[in-house]
Amino acid sequence: MSDRTLEATLDAVWTQIARGVTDRTAPARQLVLATVGERGAEARMVVLRGADRAARTLEIHTDAASAKVAELKANPKATLLIWDQLTDLQIRIRVNVTVKIGEPYSWARVPTAARDVYGGAPTPGQPIDDPTDFSPSPDVTRFAVLTCQIREIETLELASPHRRARFRDATQGWIAP
């Protein structure tokens, strides 16, 4: 994508995102969520569950008892990172995250077999003697929907020369790599 215009670059980002929502094998399906924690920066993989280009939002689901929910409540300014190794394209998405817990409409769309990750005892991160000392127990009150409102998208293409662009509200432009 070495000769892409800015507009085509942004379109490529949203194509990647759209594929991530529907295609389990797409690079954007599993993406990084970085947050500010009590002990510095935190990062983990999450699954992309929804996207809305017009509203500029992305949707992630998680256990309400996980550390990331507490971190996002304390500081909603997070980054989502998509890395497409095949095309050497990095997409950084700076977001403000809103947490909504126990939302019945979204819960109804979660397949029964997939509900185990929302709930259970003990809560995430608690010490256990054996990895099997955990009882899953699907619980809508532990189901958290993270709505990620996009503040800024930054792309880096590792083609030669490197091409880096920034998209923020109405302004967009190339920046030095």
Next chain:
Amino acid sequence: MSDRTLEATLDAVWTQIARGVTDRTAPARQLVLATVGERGAEARMVVLRGADRAARTLEIHTDAASAKVAELKANPKATLLIWDQLTDLQIRIRVNVTVKIGEPYSWARVPTAARDVYGGAPTPGQPIDDPTDFSPSPDVTRFAVLTCQIREIETLELASPHRRARFRDATQGWIAP
């Protein structure tokens, strides 16, 4: 790796790290560096350049003028994230990062063709009219070595059931997923 002991899990982590240093195709070769920025959490891909299990350090190289260097000087508590899609293993490494700029011994080991990413004008993130409006100029005073001192390693295996472990100094144990 569903029946691994804690010791074997930690060994698997260091095997991944060692492969990342020497094998350009290994999952740990390109890993995520998450930092605390002025506008919230930041994340980008970096390349693993070195590792020392005895010293519990990992080494990354970057342009001293990049935002991540300023972020790490303000808050050295970062996370490195390795994601092995093939084995569904996530490795989170919480680190304290020390920045050393212009270190001649490390610079001498950087291949000439790879030096272009350290230096050049304008500096990273500055607006430019066209992606080609950037002049690379290898510069040892722009060469930053990030030494990442490990505080904690956390693994998550997405086998069924999920298995999560934490390794910190002398203490290690399973934790709820």
